[in-house]
Amino acid sequence: xxxxxxxxxxxxxxxxxxxxxxxxxVTAYPxxxxxxxxxxxxDLRFPDQQAFVGLANYATVLTAEVWWRALFNxxxxxxxxxxxxxxxxxxxxxxxxxxxxxxxxxxxxxLVPYAIITVVAALGWRxxxxxxxxxxxxxxxxxxxWLAERWSAFFVIIATEIWKTTPFVALLLLAGLTLVPGDxxxxxxxxxxxxxxRLLHITLPLMKPAILVALLFRTLDAFRIFDTVYVQTxxxxxxxxxxxxxxxxxxxxxxxxxxxxxxxxxxxxTIVIALIYVRLLGVxxxxxxxxxx
Amino acid sequence: MxxxxxxISWLIPALTLLLxxxxxxxxxxxPTLRWYVFKEQSGxxxxxxxxxxxxxxxxxxxxxxxxxTDADLQRELLVRRLAAGDTDIDLxxxxxxxxxxxxxAGWLLPWPEEAAPSVLRGRIAGPVASGSYAGGLWAxxxxxxxxxxxxxxxxxxxPPQTWGAMIELAESIGPDxxxxxxxxxxxxxxxxxxxxxxxxxxSVLDASGKQVSLETAPTRKALEIMKRLASSPASDPAxxxxxxxxxxxxxxxxxxxxxxxxxxxxxxxxxxAPEVAEQMGWARWPAVEPGMQSHVTIGGINIGxxxxxxxxxxxxxxATCLVSEGNQRLAARMGGLPPTxxxxxxxxxxxxxxxxxxxxxxxxxxxxxxxxxxxxxDISLAISRTxxxxxxxxxxxxxxxxxAAVERALHSEGLL
Numbered sequence: 104x105x106x107x108x109x110x111x112x113x114x115x116x117x118x119x120x121x122x123x124x125x126x127x128x129v130t131a132y133p134x135x136x137x138x139x140x141x142x143x144x145x146d147l148r149f150p151d152q153q154a155f156v157g158l159a160n161y162a163t164v165l166t167a168e169v170w171w172r173a174l175f176n177x178x179x180x181x182x183x184x185x186x187x188x189x190x191x192x193x194x195x196x197x198x199x200x201x202x203x204x205x206x207x208x209x210x211x212x213x214l215v216p217y218a219i220i221t222v223v224a225a226l227g228w229r230x231x232x233x234x235x236x237x238x239x240x241x242x243x244x245x246x247x248x249w250l251a252e253r254w255s256a257f258f259v260i261i262a263t264e265i266w267k268t269t270p271f272v273a274l275l276l277l278a279g280l281t282l283v284p285g286d287x288x289x290x291x292x293x294x295x296x297x298x299x300x301r302l303l304h305i306t307l308p309l310m311k312p313a314i315l316v317a318l319l320f321r322t323l324d325a326f327r328i329f330d331t332v333y334v335q336t337x338x339x340x341x342x343x344x345x346x347x348x349x350x351x352x353x354x355x356x357x358x359x360x361x362x363x364x365x366x367x368x369x370x371x372x373t374i375v376i377a378l379i380y381v382r383l384l385g386v387x388x389x390x391x392x393x394x395x396x
Numbered sequence: 397m398x399x400x401x402x403x404i405s406w407l408i409p410a411l412t413l414l415l416x417x418x419x420x421x422x423x424x425x426x427p428t429l430r431w432y433v434f435k436e437q438s439g440x441x442x443x444x445x446x447x448x449x450x451x452x453x454x455x456x457x458x459x460x461x462x463x464x465t466d467a468d469l470q471r472e473l474l475v476r477r478l479a480a481g482d483t484d485i486d487l488x489x490x491x492x493x494x495x496x497x498x499x500x501a502g503w504l505l506p507w508p509e510e511a512a513p514s515v516l517r518g519r520i521a522g523p524v525a526s527g528s529y530a531g532g533l534w535a536x537x538x539x540x541x542x543x544x545x546x547x548x549x550x551x552x553x554x555p556p557q558t559w560g561a562m563i564e565l566a567e568s569i570g571p572d573x574x575x576x577x578x579x580x581x582x583x584x585x586x587x588x589x590x591x592x593x594x595x596x597x598x599s600v601l602d603a604s605g606k607q608v609s610l611e612t613a614p615t616r617k618a619l620e621i622m623k624r625l626a627s628s629p630a631s632d633p634a635x636x637x638x639x640x641x642x643x644x645x646x647x648x649x650x651x652x653x654x655x656x657x658x659x660x661x662x663x664x665x666x667x668x669a670p671e672v673a674e675q676m677g678w679a680r681w682p683a684v685e686p687g688m689q690s691h692v693t694i695g696g697i698n699i700g701x702x703x704x705x706x707x708x709x710x711x712x713x714x715a716t717c718l719v720s721e722g723n724q725r726l727a728a729r730m731g732g733l734p735p736t737x738x739x740x741x742x743x744x745x746x747x748x749x750x751x752x753x754x755x756x757x758x759x760x761x762x763x764x765x766x767x768x769x770x771x772x773x774d775i776s777l778a779i780s781r782t783x784x785x786x787x788x789x790x791x792x793x794x795x796x797x798x799x800a801a802v803e804r805a806l807h808s809e810g811l812l
Contacts, residue, residue, distance in 0.1 A: 146808060147475075147479040147501070148475075148479075148497060148500065148501045148770055148771075149500070149501070149770075149808075150501065150502070163809065163810055163811065164811055167810055167811040169810075169811045170811055234633075234634060235645070235649075246633070248633055248634040248636070248637060250637060251633075251634055251636045251637035252636070337581075337582075339580065339581040339582075339636075339637070339784065340581075340636070340637075340785075348811060351777070351811075352811065354472055354476065355468070355471075355472055355773060355777075356773065356774055356777075356808075357475055357479055358808065361811065365811070
């Protein structure tokens, strides 16, 4: 490399340094500290009994029935909400893309749920499904205590999540839709491709990067679900998510060691999810991107 | 660059403002003590604090720091601050179950020998025990509370003596005979269980507080009653998600004949549902077997002194004032909170506020403590988790499950 190029490169690094340092400070340090804590018995209620315990906290978590149940619950909520969000979000994106009248109004209106604070949305849904104060039972002519039973509670939690984040998915997919060249679609129509074929063979493959991003963001988000569950059931009726477990151990029991072990496992979970997506969907996308260059 | 300089010139005053906001106002005049206590709606605590500051003749001021009304949330907020060594906490309005945990963690100052007698004189034994741990006093008894059986005099001629009799009676009344109890998965479920267990002659921990007790026969009896209640048509369909307040609302709605709840339901019914209040009777919590007495868990608030507070001597003085007879009367009159001074239960004014004073006094005399251990919240989680939902209890199997769960919690092992 020539001298000026090297200088430029160094300057680039120097300019990035503050950002890198800030990132290290606000993300790497807490992560490393959590890992350090997770290897210790560290309970704030018994400050004298602090000790290094190796992987004992992980063993405790991984052998606890509660952890696996919470993991199952979390994956259930994740799968249920993300799948429906993707379908609805796609439909919504199509509508927004094709809309001729009131485009701005439509896009703004569809974003309203996403703009509402999660805790407020969760409370709203909780009140709506409440047997005494809610309107849902009256509307459906039911006498159901929705949040008092496991599956109906899951239904309410997942529905809240879907309602709240579908606009986000729709927005990401809308960005993907605008990338599909109109000429290509018209050419396909001339060639006699049906609407279904155009969607399946042209629109969807071209949107793959946008779909990947939407899925990845939403899955990672949904996997860490906390507020909706906390507000609606507080984890009762066996609806606990892994984040609720971490909260119980860290905040309610002040058992920083055990709680950090749960947090680190959640962190590992998110990495695994990210890797799976990149493997399953990403490789093709990356390869195609490489070919286009 | 004009753009940047204007941006910076705007930033500097904003930052200065922000930094000033963080600073405390310069201390002028007497020190201000902070009393962390749940938000009491009637304003009785504010009034008591005002009176105490007044009688101190300007040696301290006493401010309230409001905590949430939900006991779990109060504790979460407090322990986070206490564990971090917050010096802002001078006085703490403590739920009776926090004594052992806070004392063991070193978050409280023990009451000194010379100050303790004045806050213990004439107090009922149960509340005193709730503020004591390991031979010392950690929190001065202020108000107390316990559950009674509330029933509809128009549907129930004489209140039932036992759980069995009550469930049968409720079933015979039909749709208006519902029993309101706390079945949600939270600390209130533990309270329900501990009361049943104590009434059956058992206890969660042994006398030392270090070993699990849960004797088989009483534990099974308690579980059988919970199961029977939950599977009876007389229990509320929302039992699995009902707390004290849902019970109160349901009872005020009129469709219930019985309710197990604290005394605050009495003033509430008079204010919200006078037609129900007119028909509202009270009795002792039902026993588990005929001829036995019920033993109900005790609630209420004690006042502890934060270990990291800036003015401990003044804090003890203020706490002594807050729990004095005058302020207990005030709390009773304004907030409907039962006093801890035994003699007040004979006072005509107090009897006018609590027409059920006699039953309350008898219940308090036989009351039991929730397990006095630093890991109470873990044990409570273990119990409420194992027993929820009540309708799925299997008394045969769950005695062992419960024992194993409490054992793990007691040694602060495992996830809960």
